[in-house]
Amino acid sequence: MLISAFHGLATGAGLIIAIGAQNAFVLGQGLRREHPWVVAAICALCDWLLIGLGVLGLGRLIASQEGLMLAARLGGAAFLFWQAWLALRRLLKGDALAAGTGLKGSLRGVVLATLAVTLLNPQVYLDTLIMLGAIGAVQTSPLGFYLGAAVASFGWFFGLVAAAGWLAPRLASPLVWRVVDGLIATLLTAVALGLLAGI
Numbered sequence: 110m111l112i113s114a115f116h117g118l119a120t121g122a123g124l125i126i127a128i129g130a131q132n133a134f135v136l137g138q139g140l141r142r143e144h145p146w147v148v149a150a151i152c153a154l155c156d157w158l159l160i161g162l163g164v165l166g167l168g169r170l171i172a173s174q175e176g177l178m179l180a181a182r183l184g185g186a187a188f189l190f191w192q193a194w195l196a197l198r199r200l201l202k203g204d205a206l207a208a209g210t211g212l213k214g215s216l217r218g219v220v221l222a223t224l225a226v227t228l229l230n231p232q233v234y235l236d237t238l239i240m241l242g243a244i245g246a247v248q249t250s251p252l253g254f255y256l257g258a259a260v261a262s263f264g265w266f267f268g269l270v271a272a273a274g275w276l277a278p279r280l281a282s283p284l285v286w287r288v289v290d291g292l293i294a295t296l297l298t299a300v301a302l303g304l305l306a307g308i
Contacts, residue, residue: 110253113245117257120244125156125262130189130300131233133293134226135266137196139273140289144219149266151223156237156262163242164251188229189301192222196294200287232300 135152139145227233245254 110250113248113250113253114257114260116248117241117245117254117259118261120241120254120258122261122265125236125258125265130192130230130297131227132269133296134192134223135269136273137289137293138219138223139270140276140286142274144216145270145273146267147216148219148223149270151220152227152266153259153263155224155227155233156266157259159234159237160241160245160258160262161255163238163240164245164255165242166246167238167242183305184229186301186305188225189297192226193294193297193301196290196297200290200294230300 131152135145135148138148241258245251245258248254
């Protein structure tokens with residue numbers, strides 16, 4: 110079980126860290142201090158659920174449904190373009206610095222946005238439900254693999270928020286905030302274009 114848990118930790122960390130759109134969103138919420146711990150918890154819980162379903166075999170079933178994957182790509186691209194536009198608008202209007210001083214977004218809005226950026230991103234399903242699920246299902250201890258991957262997800266998202274919380278007061282320059290939002294907008298747009306290119 111220990112070896113499987115280590116495999117889950119290493120594989121999970123490699124795939125989860127690579128999901129750019131979700132990480133950019135989590136980092137942005139952390140820097141703006143808009144319910145960042147709630148965002149981290151939702152992302153981790155979604156990962157745990159999807160990885161668990163994948164290990165149980167659901168990932169192979171979903172991967173075979175081309176229509177479902179197409180709808181997920183289109184919906185995910187549309188949402189990512191919208192999030193990129195919001196980041197670009199903050200950059201242009203200079204709202205980013207003010208957003209870092211308090212809870213600008215409502216809890217309900219942040220929860221819905223987090224669920225959307227997580228569940229409308231096909232890359233999340235490919236990495237957690239399908240890839241991690243398929244790898245975990247053939248391990249000596251699927252449960253150990255699942256627990257290792259879950260720890261990787263928890264550590265990454267909460268670590269990302271903690272790092273953002275430490276960085277936020279040190280990024281007081283409006284120029285730095287504009288750069289952050291510019292990078293987020295660029296990354297989200299690139300991921301959205303990548304989803305459309307795969308259709």
